[in-house]
Amino acid sequence: MxxxxxxxxxxxxxxxxxxxxxxxxxxxxxxxxxxxxxxxxxxxxxxxxxxxxxxxxxxxxxxxxxxxxxxxxxxxxxxxxxxxxxxxxxxxxxxxxxxxxxxxxxxxxxxxxxxxxxxxxxxxxxxxTATKSLMSGYMDRVKNGEGSNSFELLSDREKEILEWIAKGYSNKEIASHLVISVKTVESHKSNLMEKLGIKTRPELVEYAMKKGLLRFE
CATH class of the missing domain: 3.40.50.2300 (Response regulator)
Known part of the structure; x- marks a missing residue:
């Protein structure tokens, strides 16, 4: 049982x-x-x-x-x-x-x-149903292709914030963890999304998955 x-x-x-x-x-x-x-x-x-x-x-x-x-x-x-x-x-x-x-x-x-x-x-x-839009966005990005060196364009801080975002933390929570302002987090988020050509938060999660940044226990 x-x-x-x-x-x-x-x-x-x-x-x-x-x-x-x-x-x-x-x-x-x-x-x-x-x-x-x-x-x-x-x-x-x-x-x-x-x-x-x-x-x-x-x-x-x-x-x-x-x-x-x-x-x-x-x-x-x-x-x-x-x-x-x-x-x-x-x-x-x-x-x-x-x-x-x-x-x-x-x-x-x-x-x-x-x-x-x-x-x-x-x-x-x-x-x-919960993952339909996530997988749809992932397949679209695979189909359209991504620059292989786009990740290298990110600063160390941007990579760090990308990982926090991908794990589901809010801007306020990230700011608290990194001891920076919410405005600074939003600025880094905007910059990294522009560098990666990503427009939505779910797409950031997909990208992080592909880069092996999510290590769930």
């Missing part, structure tokens, strides 16, 4: 997921939590195989923070993000935080079951 812990701030959502999943396809729901700190406590107490984690939990620790802390404490536990956010930035921040998978709340039930089994087996699962 796959032991599952459900984390969501809405009681109705948790109850619905328990009814849907408990006893299905060798899945046993062993507990539930309404926010991040409770999720971490329950995980340490119950030792689940998979944690089904919501991202937006306004009345406690959010899902991204809880995912990062839980992954550091219990790396053997697979964390599957179940969210309404169909956004590449959320996707990459979740992966960087230690999530094994990412699926949308409007996905078919069969996809959710498949995702749980996939991450429980040690594999990754990425919802096709």
């Amino acid at each position: 796959i032991k599952l812990l459900i984390v969501d701030d809405h009681v109705v959502v948790r109850s619905g997921l328990m009814m849907l999943l408990n006893g299905k396809d060798n899945i046993e729901v062993i507990g539930e939590a309404s926010e991040g700190d409770e999720a971490i406590r329950k995980a340490q107490e119950l030792n689940p195989d998979v944690v089904l984690m919501d991202l937006s939990m306004p009345h406690g620790k959010d899902g991204l923070t809880a995912t990062k802390e839980l992954h550091e404490l219990m790396p053997q536990v697979a964390i599957l993000i179940l969210t309404m956010h169909d956004d590449e930035e959320y996707l990459f921040r979740a992966i960087h935080s230690g999530a094994s998978g990412y699926i949308l709340k409007n996905a078919p039930h069969e996809d959710l079951l498949s995702a749980i089994h996939s991450v429980a087996s040690g594999n990754a699962y990425l919802n096709p």
Whole structure:
């Protein structure tokens, strides 16, 4: 049996997921939590195989923070993000935080079951809808080609900021980490995007992936 812990701030959502999943396809729901700190406590107490984690939990620790802390404490536990956010930035921040998978709340039930089994087996699962625009942009850039030496045009600081952006950090967070102003971060971001011929944040992520700048644990 796959032991599952459900984390969501809405009681109705948790109850619905328990009814849907408990006893299905060798899945046993062993507990539930309404926010991040409770999720971490329950995980340490119950030792689940998979944690089904919501991202937006306004009345406690959010899902991204809880995912990062839980992954550091219990790396053997697979964390599957179940969210309404169909956004590449959320996707990459979740992966960087230690999530094994990412699926949308409007996905078919069969996809959710498949995702749980996939991450429980040690594999990754990425919802096709969540990554559609990312992959589309990636293929367009491959098709159109890129200058092979464009990366060398970047300064060391621009390369550093590119890596932070690609990992999903906001300009404000990057400024805090590097002890520089948000305006300086925005300036470096604008310069590096111009040098690389890139117009959007998802394209920066794609570029960083191709350059091997993202090293997710």
